[in-house]
Each structure stands twice: as structure tokens, then as C-alpha cells.
Amino acid sequence: MKDDYFYQTDDIPPIDNEHMQDLLENPPMLCGDEWDCPEDFEGKKCRCILSVFPHETHYEHYLKLVKHKIESAFVDLIQKDN
Numbered sequence: 001m002k003d004d005y006f007y008q009t010d011d012i013p014p015i016d017n018e019h020m021q022d023l024l025e026n027p028p029m030l031c032g033d034e035w036d037c038p039e040d041f042e043g044k045k046c047r048c049i050l051s052v053f054p055h056e057t058h059y060e061h062y063l064k065l066v067k068h069k070i071e072s073a074f075v076d077l078i079q080k081d082n
């Protein structure tokens with residue numbers, strides 16, 4: 001099954017940082033708003049996430065980058081106010 005590749009831990013593909021940067025600048029279109037695509041009853045990720053990321057570690061890495069980006073934008077905002 002192709003989906004199983006997304007979750008396996010034996011052969012995790014390396015993260016492509018350039019691809020991650022591309023995704024940050026051009027966020028992929030997902031079916032849910034703000035990355036809240038529903039997970040199915042087994043807690044598996046939505047199809048649209050599987051179609052963008054080859055492995056769940058990539059998805060988690062991307063979420064961290066997004067969070068970091070939002071936080072640094074927020075810090076910029078606070079610093080401008082002071």
C-alpha cells in the first residue's frame with residue numbers, strides 16, 4: 001500500500017529543504033482550512049497531505065516551519081509597536 005510508506009520508519013526519505021521553503025512561500029492547497037484537514041478514524045492524515053508530503057516526518061517538519069514563521073512574524077509585530 002502506498003499510504004503505508006507515509007508512516008513507515010524503515011526508509012524515511014531525506015527532507016528536501018528547498019522544497020520545504022517552496023512550500024512555505026507557496027502553501028499547498030488543502031481541503032481543510034489552516035491545516036485542519038480531518039483525520040480519519042485511525043488518526044491517519046488526509047489524502048491531500050499525503051499527496052504533498054512523502055512522509056509524515058516531512059509534514060511535521062513543515063508544521064514546525066510554519067509555526068516558526070508565524071511566531072517570528074508576531075515578534076516582528078511586537079517589536080514594531082515598541
Ligand SMILES: [Zn+2]
Nearest residue numbers: 031037046048
Ligand atoms: Zn485534506
